[in-house]
Amino acid sequence: MKTYNIAVLAGDGIGPEVMAEALKVLDAVSQKFAFAVKTQSALVGGAAIDAHGEALPAATLELCKQSDAILFGSVGGPKWTSLPPAQQPERASLLPLRKTFDLFCNLRPGKIYPAFADLSPIHPRTSSLGMDILCVRELTGGIYFGEKGRTDTAAFDTQTYSVAEIERIARVAFEAAGKRSNKVTSIDKANVLATSVLWREVVSRIAKDYPAVALDHMYIDNAAMQLIRSPQQFDVLLCDNLFGDILSDELAAIAGSLGLLPSASLNGSNFGLYEPAGGSAPDIAGQGIANPVAQILSAALLLRFSCGEEAAARAIETAVEQSLEQGIVTRDINPAAGYNTRDIGDAIVRFI
Amino acid sequence: MKTYNIAVLAGDGIGPEVMAEALKVLDAVSQKFAFAVKTQSALVGGAAIDAHGEALPAATLELCKQSDAILFGSVGGPKWTSLPPAQQPERASLLPLRKTFDLFCNLRPGKIYPAFADLSPIHPRTSSLGMDILCVRELTGGIYFGEKGRTDTAAFDTQTYSVAEIERIARVAFEAAGKRSNKVTSIDKANVLATSVLWREVVSRIAKDYPAVALDHMYIDNAAMQLIRSPQQFDVLLCDNLFGDILSDELAAIAGSLGLLPSASLNGSNFGLYEPAGGSAPDIAGQGIANPVAQILSAALLLRFSCGEEAAARAIETAVEQSLEQGIVTRDINPAAGYNTRDIGDAIVRFI
Ligand SMILES: CC(C)[C@H](C(=O)O)[C@@H](O)C(=O)O
Ligand SMILES: CC(C)[C@H](C(=O)O)[C@@H](O)C(=O)O
Numbered sequence: 001m002k003t004y005n006i007a008v009l010a011g012d013g014i015g016p017e018v019m020a021e022a023l024k025v026l027d028a029v030s031q032k033f034a035f036a037v038k039t040q041s042a043l044v045g046g047a048a049i050d051a052h053g054e055a056l057p058a059a060t061l062e063l064c065k066q067s068d069a070i071l072f073g074s075v076g077g078p079k080w081t082s083l084p085p086a087q088q089p090e091r092a093s094l095l096p097l098r099k100t101f102d103l104f105c106n107l108r109p110g111k112i113y114p115a116f117a118d119l120s121p122i123h124p125r126t127s128s129l130g131m132d133i134l135c136v137r138e139l140t141g142g143i144y145f146g147e148k149g150r151t152d153t154a155a156f157d158t159q160t161y162s163v164a165e166i167e168r169i170a171r172v173a174f175e176a177a178g179k180r181s182n183k184v185t186s187i188d189k190a191n192v193l194a195t196s197v198l199w200r201e202v203v204s205r206i207a208k209d210y211p212a213v214a215l216d217h218m219y220i221d222n223a224a225m226q227l228i229r230s231p232q233q234f235d236v237l238l239c240d241n242l243f244g245d246i247l248s249d250e251l252a253a254i255a256g257s258l259g260l261l262p263s264a265s266l267n268g269s270n271f272g273l274y275e276p277a278g279g280s281a282p283d284i285a286g287q288g289i290a291n292p293v294a295q296i297l298s299a300a301l302l303l304r305f306s307c308g309e310e311a312a313a314r315a316i317e318t319a320v321e322q323s324l325e326q327g328i329v330t331r332d333i334n335p336a337a338g339y340n341t342r343d344i345g346d347a348i349v350r351f352i
Numbered sequence: 353m354k355t356y357n358i359a360v361l362a363g364d365g366i367g368p369e370v371m372a373e374a375l376k377v378l379d380a381v382s383q384k385f386a387f388a389v390k391t392q393s394a395l396v397g398g399a400a401i402d403a404h405g406e407a408l409p410a411a412t413l414e415l416c417k418q419s420d421a422i423l424f425g426s427v428g429g430p431k432w433t434s435l436p437p438a439q440q441p442e443r444a445s446l447l448p449l450r451k452t453f454d455l456f457c458n459l460r461p462g463k464i465y466p467a468f469a470d471l472s473p474i475h476p477r478t479s480s481l482g483m484d485i486l487c488v489r490e491l492t493g494g495i496y497f498g499e500k501g502r503t504d505t506a507a508f509d510t511q512t513y514s515v516a517e518i519e520r521i522a523r524v525a526f527e528a529a530g531k532r533s534n535k536v537t538s539i540d541k542a543n544v545l546a547t548s549v550l551w552r553e554v555v556s557r558i559a560k561d562y563p564a565v566a567l568d569h570m571y572i573d574n575a576a577m578q579l580i581r582s583p584q585q586f587d588v589l590l591c592d593n594l595f596g597d598i599l600s601d602e603l604a605a606i607a608g609s610l611g612l613l614p615s616a617s618l619n620g621s622n623f624g625l626y627e628p629a630g631g632s633a634p635d636i637a638g639q640g641i642a643n644p645v646a647q648i649l650s651a652a653l654l655l656r657f658s659c660g661e662e663a664a665a666r667a668i669e670t671a672v673e674q675s676l677e678q679g680i681v682t683r684d685i686n687p688a689a690g691y692n693t694r695d696i697g698d699a700i701v702r703f704i
Binding site: 085086143144153155156157160161191192193196226228229250252254 | 440442495509513514515541576577579580581594601
């Protein structure tokens with residue numbers, strides 16, 4: 001029987017409780033589809049800072065290296081906000097993980113589920129109802145990782161992009177669009193940035209390999225506006241690291257259902273890191289009321305991209321849709337529904 | 353009689369038609385408040401490229417240097433989109449104007465007029481109704497003007513900020529907040545950028561000079577989300593050049609009424625450049641249906657900041673509010689209202 005080794009980094013806040021539901025669901029699909037999932041847990045984020053003085057201890061990194069994929073929860077909380085920004089749990093765990101495993105490609109779907117259109121802060125008159133966007137974000141380059149420094153009187157950051165870095169992320173976007181609605185909107189600031197001029201050139205050249213996919217270029221400021229004015233115009237958004245950070249969060253806000261949105265960070269091999277788009281929600285942690293759907297859908301992405309278990313991934317996604325349709329949702333989705341974290345996991349397991 | 357010399361750069365698209373209304377209104381207030389406005393027009397943007405091969409001809413720049421302020425229309429259109437990004441009308445006129453006159457401070461109000469809340473694509477259940485935000489954007493530093501370059505295989509941009517650059521824009525934000533709701537939210541990405549760490553330090557230090565004003569720091573990705581989720585939480589947004597470019601456009605989209613939003617770009621002396629937040633709208637140019645309100649409100653800001661004619665500025669703003677309240681609006685605001693560009697200018701003149 002095929003066996004997949006998964007590093008489980010539940011993290012802080014609601015991380016552990018929603019992770020428990022994702023593991024329950026992984027267990028259920030593995031039985032149904034006859035493969036084995038071997039999970040091993042390790043500390044990360046604030047919990048790891050408390051125990052070992054660092055957000056990503058060597059033992060945690062070692063476990064990740066020996067695994068086929070990482071299922072990541074969420075990290076951070078008020079306890080650690082007084083740390084210097086660069087040492088905060090989220091940054092100090094995610095950036096080294098991305099760099100170590102060359103996770104250059106971040107995929108974040110943002111869609112408005114018609115049944116839950118009410119969740120979106122966008123008025124339906126914008127026809128946001130049809131919104132179904134995949135944000136493809138470059139994750140290991142740009143201003144995040146360029147040279148930086150400071151003196152007493154000034155500071156600087158450098159954004160660099162190489163042709164090779166742009167090519168590989170562009171290909172991901174075009175491949176993805178080919179399986180969706182055949183449209184890529186590439187985001188840049190080519191009227192100001194040299195890296196954006198190169199970005200635009202390389203993306204345009206790669207587009208020629210995908211004649212069925214339409215390519216548009218859009219300035220980041222205009223994109224931040226258009227996403228709100230008519231989100232249904234987009235299919236795949238192709239972004240550099242910084243612009244993708246901003247637009248994917250704007251997209252999540254527009255979808256209105258942070259608790260439903262998963263993400264995948266990939267490196268072109270089978271390895272990947274999978275995490276919910278939302279945060280550790282310390283205000284509701286430990287109460288058993290957090291929405292586990294984003295974590296469960298992240299596990300589905302893990303099965304799809306790191307294990308090639310497409311049928312099992314689809315089974316989870318279908319089960320999630322069924323439980324949503326039947327109104328089995330936590331209070332962030334419907335305050336009157338009365339279901340808790342565990343009820344959602346149980347229902348999804350039943351539908352599998 | 354006091355006389356103000358205004359350089360009028362109407363530009364392309366709807367620029368000339370909305371500018372005509374702003375000049376009509378300037379004329380009316382100058383009579384009422386007993387000062388003289390001497391306007392001189394010059395070509396800018398696409399029109400200047402067509403006539404002289406450059407978006408900002410020397411004669412135009414010279415006129416600006418001899419004036420007390422610039423009233424700018426809007427530039428660009430489909431005719432010039434095939435030019436290389438760096439030569440496009442908007443960029444090739446605005447960036448040199450900002451740099452030449454050291455216009456380090458961009459002010460962009462974004463508010464939802466309760467009477468026109470329907471214009472906002474944001475659902476009223478987010479209590480966006482109360483939104484009234486002033487975006488204070490640094491305009492002559494950061495990644496826009498840092499060293500940039502490229503080779504065959506890579507490109508780079510540099511973002512630099514000095515303490516002095518951050519101090520002067522921070523003071524503008526705190527002064528403005530003191531006259532509004534006493535709250536500054538400073539935007540950065542201090543968990544990633546060295547310039548943001550410096551930004552946060554300097555802003556925190558300057559805040560001590562304004563004890564009545566509350567200061568919050570927020571990461572740009574979170575801000576892009578929060579602006580949509582609960583825009584009423586913000587008063588003054590303090591942003592660097594790039595983040596301000598993105599958030600001010602997001603803000604305009606949320607307000608939903610691009611045709612109503614003015615902007616001011618200042619340098620700490622009386623000089624300034626004033627322009628509508630919206631673009632040249634080539635699709636409706638020449639039809640006499642464009643909304644002139646943003647251009648008219650830009651003229652009000654000009655009187656306030658460059659001429660010290662506060663009463664005249666207020667008179668324009670009050671007249672605009674009255675005409676809006678009476679439903680005298682172009683079709684972007686209410687398709688059924690049946691008013692044209694000129695009707696709006698005439699009505700505002702009547703209310704003055
Ligand atoms: C924690 C932070 C460094 C990170 C980023 O900016 O990439 C986060 O915002 C994200 O998007 O995953
Ligand atoms: C034209 C462009 C360079 C400019 C900017 O990015 O500053 C514009 O988007 C703006 O915001 O005024």
